[in-house]
Structure formats: structure tokens, C-alpha cells
Amino acid sequence: xxxxxxxxxxxxxxxxxxxxxxxxxxxxxxxAKDACASALGEHVCANYDDQEAxxxxxxxxxxxxxxxxSVPAETVSFLSDYVPVFPNAESLRIARxxxxxxxxxKSLDIPTPxxxxxxxxxxxxxxxxxxGLPAVLKTRTLGYDGKGxxxxxxxxxxxxxxxxxxxxxxxxxGFVPFSGEVSLIAVRGKNRAIRFYPLVHNEHRQGVLHxxxxxxxxxxxxxxxxxxxxxxxKLDYVGVLxxxxxxxxxxxxxxxxxxxxxxxxxxxxxxxxxxxxxxxxRAIAGLPLGATQKYTESAMLNFIGAIPSAERLLSIxxxxxxDYSKAxxxxxxxxxxxxxxxxxxxxxxxxxxxxxxxxx
Numbered sequence: 001x002x003x004x005x006x007x008x009x010x011x012x013x014x015x016x017x018x019x020x021x022x023x024x025x026x027x028x029x030x031x032a033k034d035a036c037a038s039a040l041g042e043h044v045c046a047n048y049d050d051q052e053a054x055x056x057x058x059x060x061x062x063x064x065x066x067x068x069x070s071v072p073a074e075t076v077s078f079l080s081d082y083v084p085v086f087p088n089a090e091s092l093r094i095a096r097x098x099x100x101x102x103x104x105x106k107s108l109d110i111p112t113p114x115x116x117x118x119x120x121x122x123x124x125x126x127x128x129x130x131x132g133l134p135a136v137l138k139t140r141t142l143g144y145d146g147k148g149x150x151x152x153x154x155x156x157x158x159x160x161x162x163x164x165x166x167x168x169x170x171x172x173x174g175f176v177p178f179s180g181e182v183s184l185i186a187v188r189g190k191n192r193a194i195r196f197y198p199l200v201h202n203e204h205r206q207g208v209l210h211x212x213x214x215x216x217x218x219x220x221x222x223x224x225x226x227x228x229x230x231x232x233x234k235l236d237y238v239g240v241l242x243x244x245x246x247x248x249x250x251x252x253x254x255x256x257x258x259x260x261x262x263x264x265x266x267x268x269x270x271x272x273x274x275x276x277x278x279x280x281x282r283a284i285a286g287l288p289l290g291a292t293q294k295y296t297e298s299a300m301l302n303f304i305g306a307i308p309s310a311e312r313l314l315s316i317x318x319x320x321x322x323d324y325s326k327a328x329x330x331x332x333x334x335x336x337x338x339x340x341x342x343x344x345x346x347x348x349x350x351x352x353x354x355x356x357x358x359x360x
Contacts, residue, residue, distance in 0.1 A: 001285055002027065004061035004083070006048060006075065008035025010324040010333065011067035011261050014269070016040035018277035024285075029057050036325050037067075048075050058082035063284050065239060067260055069096040070142060086238040086284040087259045094235070095259040098140050098171045105254045108230040112254045113246075114174035121162040127172040128158055134175040137161050139168055149207075151175070176253055178246035182215070184224040185265040187240045187279040188232045190286045195279065196225050197272060197292045200264045202244070208331070211351065212264040213299045214271060216344065220252055231257060240265070240280040263302065263333075270320045270338045271298025296340040297347045301354055303335040308357040313337060316353055 001024050005012045008030030016026045016037060026041030033045055042060070046053030048071050057064065057079070064085045066076065073093035079085050094100040102115045116127035118137065128135065133155070139148035150165060152158055152172075162170065181204065185197040199218040203211040215221075228243045242262030244255040265276035274282075274290025282289055306328045307313075313321050316339075323335045337354060341347040 001025070001063070002061045003281065003284070004029065004057045004064035005037070005041075005067055006030075006064065006071045007067035008032065008037040008043060009067055010036060010326070012037035013040060013324060014266075014277050014322070015065075015067065015261065015281060018269075018275055019281045022278070022281060022285075022287075024281065027057060027060050029053060034327075039325070048072055051078060054079055055082060065260075065280070065284050066092070069259055084284075087241070088236065088238070091235045091237050091241075091259045095257050096141050098138055098256065099169070101256060102171065102173075102254075104231070104234070108227075108234060110227045110230065110254050111250075111252065113176050116172045118162065118170040118172050121160070124162045124170070124172060125158060128152065128155075131172055131174045133158075136173045136175060137165060138171050138173065139165055140171055141169075176246045176248060178248055178253070180247040181244065181255070182218070182220075182224070182247055182252070183212075183242055183244045183262065183264040184221075184228050185240060185242050185262060185268070185276050186225075186228045186232060187276070187283050187289055187292075188237050189283045189289050190238055192233075193289055194229060194232060195289045195292045196221075196228070197265065197268060197276070198294055199224055200267070202264050208304055208333075209263050209302055210304075211299060211301055212267055213347070213351075214267055214294050214297070216297075220247070223251055227252070227254065239283045240276050263336075264300070266322070266336050267298040267300040267338050268292075268294075269322070271295055271340050296342060297344050298341075299339045299347055299351050301337050301339070301351060301358075302333055303337075303358070305330045305332060305334065307335045308354075308360070312357050313354065316350055318350060319354065 004027045008028035029044040031047050077089040105112045114131045118124045134153045137150045181202045182199045188194045199215045201213045240261045242258040245252040261276050268275040318340050320338045326334045339350045
């Protein structure tokens with residue numbers, strides 16, 4: 001099978017690594033000449049809205065997927081006329097727009113923060129009266145890793161906030177006093193079978209995911225699975241989907257979904273029976289889904305901007321390095337490690353040792 005991937009970053013790279021053992025070949029469409037996934041397949045260097053390049057891709061492959069939601073939904077819709085594309089265009093349209101996303105959650109009775117659509121400074125001021133402060137103003141599209149948002153703590157923060165985020169359509173969300181952040185990685189096949197990975201505890205630094213730890217029989221696992229099932233079935237979704245939640249006193253509140261393989265699921269490469277990447281490919285290819293249980297206690301640490309010495313990292317037993325072969329730049333995800341241990345105490349010790357290397 002030949003798989004087309006819109007986007008040639010590290011997620012595409014890891015999809016190809018997982019698919020090679022299944023006998024799959026890959027074609028990546030990405031405007032960047034140095035797309036890191038291109039070493040693992042053919043590279044169509046073109047913009048995501050280049051219809052001629054999209055038609056070329058469709059002729060070469062059996063199925064298409066995408067590695068991030070900045071891809072226009074129109075691109076997926078266009079491709080769907082020529083080749084099967086999973087997840088579908090409607091899933092992408094909703095997931096890339098926070099207003100559509102939160103509206104979907106509300107319609108499915110999934111708890112969310114209070115929210116309001118904001119398309120002007122006046123609308124923002126009215127929304128603040130309704131929702132109150134503190135609150136978070138976010139662009140409806142294209143915001144990720146802490147970008148495209150501003151925390152509004154007092155009235156002075158509200159002044160000119162709409163213009164500060166570019167004067168584009170936004171959403172105001174009530175601030176959630178949460179005790180933790182978790183995500184659930186799920187996969188749904190063409191036959192509507194659904195598998196769930198264990199809930200993952202996430203720690204962010206400066207808006208970017210720093211550490212993910214697969215949990216031990218989280219008491220809210222079943223609650224999260226019920227919410228995610230509603231979304232998967234409503235969207236007739238095929239592939240891996242990540243759902244991020246806030247942990248609150250009464251349970252979980254929805255933050256956002258990502259219609260793709262996800263950073264918080266990287267631990268599954270070494271830590272689960274079947275990685276999220278292999279299960280995504282199984283789903284879109286119509287193959288049986290793999291088991292999602294974790295082998296060991298597992299965690300993932302992101303490297304932002306630079307990667308510590310490989311020699312020092314690999315001297316830590318049970319540490320698996322994933323270098324994306326990307327140029328080091330401040331704020332850029334350039335690699336990660338997964339850590340697999342027999343006990344949670346050992347896992348904590350190993351992750352702290354890696355964090356010490358990162359601080360030098």
C-alpha cells in the first residue's frame with residue numbers, strides 16, 4: 001500500500017517508520033524543501049492548496065492522511081474526490097476551529113469551559129461581561145503550542161486584546177481552575193471498532209508539552225472514553241484522535257481535540273503493544289486495530305530547541321532517543337525520548353535524570 005501524507009514533519013516521519021514494517025510506502029506533500037520526513041519516502045514539494053500537486057499525489061497513492069490540522073479542510077475535501085482520505089474533511093474542519101470544536105462538545109453534552117465567539121473588540125468586551133475574568137482569548141484557528149492566545153486577568157488586559165491577536169476571529173473561554181491536564185489517545189477503524197490507550201498526564205512549559213506520563217488505571221478513564229466515543233461516532237471518524245481534558249473537582253472538562261497522531265502519544269512507540277502511529281495506519285488501511293495496553297510504566301519528554309548529548313541520554317537505561325533530524329531553533333520541537341520502566345518510582349528517577357541533562 002502507498003500512503004500519502006499531507007505534511008512532512010516529525011509526525012509524518014514517525015508514521016513512515018511505523019508503516020515500513022507493514023510493507024507500506026509513503027509520499028509526503030510539504031512546501032518545505034527540508035521536510036524531515038522526506039528521507040523516508042517521496043517528497044512532493046508544493047503548497048497545501050496546489051491543486052495540480054494534490055492531483056499528482058492522489059494518482060500515486062491508495063489512501064491519504066494528514067499530520068497536522070493547519071492543513072486547509074478544503075484540501076482534504078478536494079483530495080476526497082480522487083482518493084480515500086482519513087480522517088474526513090468534516091473532522092478537520094471542526095478540529096481546526098475552536099468555535100466549531102467547542103460547539104460540537106456542547107451539542108454532545110461534553111463539559112466545557114464557558115465560551116463565546118469574538119469577532120471584534122466590542123464583542124470581546126461583551127463576552128467578558130458574560131463570562132467574567134480571568135479568561136483566555138484564543139484565535140479560532142492556527143493556534144498551537146501556546147501561540148495565538150492571551151490570558152486576560154483584569155480589565156486592562158482586555159483593552160486592545162482583539163487587535164493584539166491579529167484582529168482575526170477568536171473565542172473567549174472562561175479560565176478553568178484545573179488540578180491537572182490529561183489526554184486520551186483513541187483510534188477508530190473503518191469497521192467502527194474503537195480502541196483506547198491509557199489516559200496520559202501532561203505537563204506543559206511555556207505553552208508547549210514538556211512531559212507525558214501514561215497513567216495507572218486513572219479513575220476517570222471510563223468518563224474520558226465515553227466523551228471521546230461520542231465525538232468519534234458523531235464525526236464518523238477513522239484514524240487516531242487525541243482529546244485533551246482539564247481535570248477538575250467534578251471530573252473532566254474538554255479542552256481540545258487533535259485529528260491525528262499526537263505528541264502526548266509518543267510514549268506508545270516503545271511503551272505500548274501497538275504504537276499510535278501503527279494503529280493510525282492500520283485504521284486508514286482497513287486493517288485490524290492493534291492492542292493498546294502499555295507494556296511498562298512509560299513517559300515521554302520533549303526536546304525543544306536542542307537535544308542533549310546522545311551519549312549521555314543513552315547511558316540512562318530504558319531511554320529511547322528519537323531525533324527528528326531538524327535544525328535546532330529556539331522553541332522548535334526537535335526530538336523526544338521515551339522512557340520505559342518497571343515501576344513508577346524508577347520512571348520518575350529516570351525522567352528527572354533526563355531533565356537534569358536538558359538543563360545543562
